Amino acid sequence: AQSVAQPEDQVNVAEGNPLTVKCTYSVSGNPYLFWYVQYPNRGLQFLLKYITGDNLVKGSYGFEAEFNKSQTSFHLKKPSALVSDSALYFCAVSPLNQAGTALIFGKGTTLSVSS
Amino acid sequence: KAGVTQTPRYLIKTRGQQVTLSCSPISGHRSVSWYQQTPGQGLQFLFEYFSETQRNKGNFPGRFSGRQFSNSRSEMNVSTLELGDSALYLCASSFSSGHSYEQYFGPGTRLTVT
Numbered sequence: 652a653q654s655v656a657q658p659e660d661q662v663n664v665a666e667g668n669p670l671t672v673k674c675t676y677s678v679s680g681n682p683y684l685f686w687y688v689q690y691p692n693r694g695l696q697f698l699l700k701y702i703t704g705d706n707l708v709k710g711s712y713g714f715e716a717e718f719n720k721s722q723t724s725f726h727l728k729k730p731s732a733l734v735s736d737s738a739l740y741f742c743a744v745s746p747l748n749q750a751g752t753a754l755i756f757g758k759g760t761t762l763s764v765s766s
Numbered sequence: 767k768a769g770v771t772q773t774p775r776y777l778i779k780t781r782g783q784q785v786t787l788s789c790s791p792i793s794g795h796r797s798v799s800w801y802q803q804t805p806g807q808g809l810q811f812l813f814e815y816f817s818e819t820q821r822n823k824g825n826f827p828g829r830f831s832g833r834q835f836s837n838s839r840s841e842m843n844v845s846t847l848e849l850g851d852s853a854l855y856l857c858a859s860s861f862s863s864g865h866s867y868e869q870y871f872g873p874g875t876r877l878t879v880t
Contacts, residue, residue, distance in 0.1 A: 683865040683866055685868060687871075692873075693873055693874075694770070694856055694858075694871035694872050694873045694874050695856065695858075695871040696871070697868045697869065697870060697871075700866070700868055702866045741809065745865040745866075747865060749822055750821055750822050750863075751797070751799075751814045751816065751821035751822040751863045751864070752797055752799055752814055752821075752822075752860050752863050752864060752865070752867055752869060753799065753811045753814055753822050753824065754799075754801075754809075754811060754869065755811070756808060756809040756810075757808075758808050759808065759809075
């Protein structure tokens with residue numbers, strides 16, 4: 652079965668410090684991977700995606716993600732965290748054994764950035 | 767460009783009733799997907815519509831159904847509501863249907879079943 656795991660329910664960082672939100676995946680074939688962010692009482696916002704090519708993907712709001720095929724990971728990173736980055740982050744994969752645009756999401760990681 | 771809109775934003779229904787939720791995608795987007803978000807199960811895919819045809823369906827009972835109109839607007843219907851159907855229902859649109867297309871989500875409809 653294809654799946655996504657986010658091993659940390661919560662990540663706490665101080666403003667200005669680098670942040671990492673972890674994601675590992677289990678898929679057959681080449682993965683299509685995504686990161687989304689959800690602010691309270693709002694829908695999900697697309698941050699970035701990995702389809703193919705460079706292992707380091709740059710996205711919105713200064714976020715980037717590193718694809719590592721050997722470790723089946725797709726960790727989200729930011730060099731310097733902001734208090735406004737505090738939100739719920741979801742990693743997702745588009746399963747190749749299904750048609751269309753369906754996403755399988757991880758359980759989510761709450762990022763808390765303190766001032 | 768306007769984002770994905772969902773109506774209504776909040777809904778309270780009684781067990782056994784049925785409900786219809788509406789979603790208007792971003793202009794030019796032809797694919798609409800629906801997801802259910804609950805604290806226990808997280809985000810789960812319900813179904814996707816593309817060019818008025820159901821492209822894919824998640825693992826939900828037949829009480830959950832949907833449709834898409836020629837202008838790409840979509841509706842989902844839940845019949846015979848159960849308490850466990852209480853959730854945030856999210857609609858997402860994408861330019862086309864396929865694994866590489868990112869989805870843009872609406873704010874969701876919060877459904878409470880009493």
